[in-house]
């Protein structure tokens with residue numbers, strides 16, 4: 312069974328969805344938040360965004376975990392909640408774990424902002440959210456494009472450039488690629504976009520779980 316990385320900006324629901332998805336898949340769950348060095352936690356607690364350099368050791372730790380899982384041809388899924396904001400980060404995570412799939416939880420800025428402000432007991436300060444959207448480097452289409460966020464708006468246009476490629480690239484894995492299937496975000500990177508604006512966690516898990524079930528022929532629990 313492959314590795315599933317649940318990705319997106321801080322507050323999009325990675326931990327909630329990732330943990331629930333691992334449960335219905337009878338898989339293992341890892342929260343990338345638990346692998347940040349203390350210096351990164353200190354920065355984010357103060358509302359200071361991480362840089363590429365800050366993220367490198369953290370991403371390599373996660374990459375080793377994904378690689379170890381992939382190499383052992385496991386009989387269970389590994390679900391990792393990790394922001395994976397940039398394409399280069401996703402490529403790092405997939406190094407040595409080419410069968411890793413990504414589920415991108417996305418919503419307009421205002422939706423996520425409200426959730427972050429309401430969230431209790433997390434080290435990340437809501438002030439990092441703007442930088443998270445700015446860092447988000449998407450190369451796959453998403454339905455939601457926020458009018459308040461120029462990065463997201465640009466991604467909507469980016470769909471035109473990527474749709475043709477992803478149709479072909481998906482053929483290897485599934486033989487077909489529709490908007491409801493795993494979208495290919497470039498060679499070797501498969502992304503499944505989910506608009507989390509209105510869906511509850513259980514609905515998101517059901518949606519992703521069904522897609523996985525169709526792709527891998529494995530029934531999900533619940």
Ligand SMILES: Nc1ncnc2c1ncn2[C@@H]1O[C@H](COP(=O)(O)OP(=O)(O)O)[C@@H](O)[C@H]1O
Pocket residue numbers: 319320321322323324325326327328392426427429430431507509510511512515
């Ligand atoms: N689909 C959803 N609908 C409503 N609230 C959600 C949803 N997913 C997560 N939340 C809430 O939003 C907040 C952020 O979710 P969390 O899982 O911590 O996100 P992340 O791990 O991406 O930072 C939490 O308070 C969580 O309960």
Ligand SMILES: O=C(O)[C@H](O)[C@@H](O)[C@H](O)[C@H](O)COP(=O)(O)O
Pocket residue numbers: 320321322325326343344347355360361366394395396433435443
């Ligand atoms: O790359 C980063 O800047 C961080 O990893 C960030 O994306 C992540 O989201 C934080 O760890 C906050 O944690 P939550 O995403 O759980 O809010």
